Amino acid sequence: MSTLGFHDHDHDACVSEAIRRAESHCEDNGLRLTPVRRRALEVLLEEHRALGAYDLLAVLAEEGLGKQPPVAYRALDFLVKAGLVHKIEALNAFIACVHLGSDHAPAFLICRNCRLVAEADGSQTPVFMGEAARDTGFVIEHTVVEATGLCPACQDAA
Amino acid sequence: MSTLGFHDHDHDACVSEAIRRAESHCEDNGLRLTPVRRRALEVLLEEHRALGAYDLLAVLAEEGLGKQPPVAYRALDFLVKAGLVHKIEALNAFIACVHLGSDHAPAFLICRNCRLVAEADGSQTPVFMGEAARDTGFVIEHTVVEATGLCPACQDAA
DNA sequence: AGCGCATATGTTATAACATATCAATACGAG
DNA sequence: CTCGTATTGATATGTTATAACATATGCGCT
Numbered sequence: 001m002s003t004l005g006f007h008d009h010d011h012d013a014c015v016s017e018a019i020r021r022a023e024s025h026c027e028d029n030g031l032r033l034t035p036v037r038r039r040a041l042e043v044l045l046e047e048h049r050a051l052g053a054y055d056l057l058a059v060l061a062e063e064g065l066g067k068q069p070p071v072a073y074r075a076l077d078f079l080v081k082a083g084l085v086h087k088i089e090a091l092n093a094f095i096a097c098v099h100l101g102s103d104h105a106p107a108f109l110i111c112r113n114c115r116l117v118a119e120a121d122g123s124q125t126p127v128f129m130g131e132a133a134r135d136t137g138f139v140i141e142h143t144v145v146e147a148t149g150l151c152p153a154c155q156d157a158a
Numbered sequence: 159m160s161t162l163g164f165h166d167h168d169h170d171a172c173v174s175e176a177i178r179r180a181e182s183h184c185e186d187n188g189l190r191l192t193p194v195r196r197r198a199l200e201v202l203l204e205e206h207r208a209l210g211a212y213d214l215l216a217v218l219a220e221e222g223l224g225k226q227p228p229v230a231y232r233a234l235d236f237l238v239k240a241g242l243v244h245k246i247e248a249l250n251a252f253i254a255c256v257h258l259g260s261d262h263a264p265a266f267l268i269c270r271n272c273r274l275v276a277e278a279d280g281s282q283t284p285v286f287m288g289e290a291a292r293d294t295g296f297v298i299e300h301t302v303v304e305a306t307g308l309c310p311a312c313q314d315a316a
Numbered sequence: 317a318g319c320g321c322a323t324a325t326g327t328t329a330t331a332a333c334a335t336a337t338c339a340a341t342a343c344g345a346g
Numbered sequence: 347c348t349c350g351t352a353t354t355g356a357t358a359t360g361t362t363a364t365a366a367c368a369t370a371t372g373c374g375c376t
Contacts, residue, residue, distance in 0.1 A: 032372090034324070053362070068327060073363065078324095089247035090302055092333090092362060107287060109296045120290035125283075129265060129305045132278035136165070137310035138267045144248055144304040147287045152295035190343090192353075211333065226356065231334065250333060250362090 014098070015045045021100045022084050031082055036065050040075035041084055041096060049115045050093035088117060090146045095119075105143055111151035113158075118151075172256070173203045179258045180242050189240055194223050198233035199242055199254060207273045208251035246275060248304045253277075263301055269309035271316075276309075 022041055026033040033041075043059050044051060057072035065071070076094055079085035085094050086106055095117045097106070107122030122145040133140050150158070180199055184191040191199075201217050202209060215230035223229070234252055237243035243252050244264055253275045255264070265280030280303040291298050308316070 032323080036325085066326075069363070070327085070365095071325080074324080089304070092250075107290070109287070109291060109294070109298070111296075112299070118290070118294060118296070120287070124286050125303065125305075128282050129267070129278070129303070132265070132276070133267055133305065133307070136267070136276060137313070138269075138276070138305075139307045139313060140267070140305045141270070141307040142305070144302060144306075145283065145287070146247070146302040147283075147291065147296075147298045147300070148302070149291070149297045149299040155295070155297060190352080194354085224355080227334070228336095228356085229354080232354080 015042065018045050018096065018098065018100065022082075025084070025100060026082065029082075031078075036060065036071060037075045037078050039063065039065055040072070041079055044079075044085060044094060044096035048095070048098075048117060050088045050091050050095045050110070050117050052091075052093045056094070086119070088146065089144050090148055091115060105145075107145035108147065109151075110146055110148045111154055112148050113150060113154040116151050116153075169204075173200065176203050176254065176256065176258065180240075183242070183258060184240065187240075189236075194218065194229060195233045195236050197221065197223055198230070199237055202237075202243055202252060202254035206253070206256075206275060208246045208249050208253045208268070208275050210249075210251045214252070244277070246304065247302050248306055249273065263303075265303035266305065267309075268304055268306045269312055270306050271308060271312040274309050274311075 019038070019042060022038075023033060025031075039060065040056055043056055053069065053072045053076060056076070057067070057069060060071060060075075061067040076085060076087075079096075080087055080094070083097060084100060085096050086108070087094055088108060088110060090110060093115065095108075098119055105122045105125055107120045107125065109118040109120060111117070122143070125143050125145050129140060129143060132138075177196070177200060180196075181191060183189075197218065198214055201214055211227065211230045211234060214234070215225070215227060218229060218233075219225040234243060234245075237254075238245055238252070241255060242258060243254050244266070245252055246266060246268060248268060251273065253266075256277055263280045263283055265278045265283065267276040267278060269275070280301070283301050283303050287298060287301060290296075
């Protein structure tokens with residue numbers, strides 16, 4: 001799995017490809033990618049940075065798509081539940097998923113300075129967490145794996 | 159490592175032992191465990207649940223130790239930096255560390271219903287995260303590993 | 317078409333979490 | 347004792363998130 005985000009890549013293609021996949025994913029699963037939801041996803045895809053709900057709301061408001069907090073939070077809830085967006089708990093912020101489709105357990109590398117986020121493979125997490133859980137009868141529903149630090153560019157700047 | 163929190167144990171001893179260890183830890187490191195900080199730690203230790211900063215503040219306020227948010231946040235910042243308390247990012251809440259001393263990378267099992275939290279071993283996280291980080295030049299400063307779900311008691315209740 | 321149900325949006329208000337700032341005080345090293 | 351640093355007190359504000367209720371839209375069914 002790649003750690004896309006700190007590497008150069010064809011970003012326009014990356015965005016439009018992701019949108020297309022999101023559309024077919026919603027179609028396949030009977031989910032409705034309404035204008036606000038679709039635009040919210042686009043805004044997040046245009047960055048590889050985590051955006052706060054109010055950052056997103058500001059963009060939506062400019063475009064007349066709604067100006068109250070619930071507009072942003074509803075769109076984000078939908079996108080997160082659909083697996084199209086991840087919440088970065090360490091920042092209380094959100095980032096578009098860059099490799100939709102797989103039922104994945106993501107792990108994130110998060111730059112505390114520029115909020116650039118790379119999505120890595122966290123598939124090993126449920127394995128070792130699962131051991132502890134089994135011992136106690138705990139049932140895991142969701143895992144969060146986040147590493148914060150400095151990306152290469154921000155190390156150079158400092 | 160244990161997953162203390164979902165098991166019965168001698169809680170009074172667990173608390174007083176932890177306080178004693180915190181005292182010597184602070185002494186050894188030139189840190190000042192002032193009355194507010196000490197009481198904040200006690201309050202957190204008395205639960206194995208995550209408490210919000212304002213939950214803590216309410217207790218401190220009752221006892222005349224301060225009633226403004228910065229009182230709670232300053233105490234929590236100190237305790238987190240000292241390694242005596244962990245922040246649970248998924249809940250924006252805080253929990254006392256139950257095995258102080260070791261320079262540890264904790265992993266948490268968090269009940270979304272009762273907020274009971276068990277601290278497990280997350281030492282494998284930096285290993286596999288480290289690989290992804292090395293590939294990109296990212297420097298990890300801190301890791302968050304949290305699994306949310308239902309504890310045995312809350313499964314039974316449901 | 318008209319009805320009924322589920323989903324989605326609009327809107328107001330407020331809850332919950334967190335920090336900036338500045339003044340006052342306590343503490344320890346020299 | 348005095349200087350510098352750490353801590354506390356206090357006010358205000360910033361940021362993130364949800365509750366609650368009204369309205370509108372989409373869609374299957376008769």
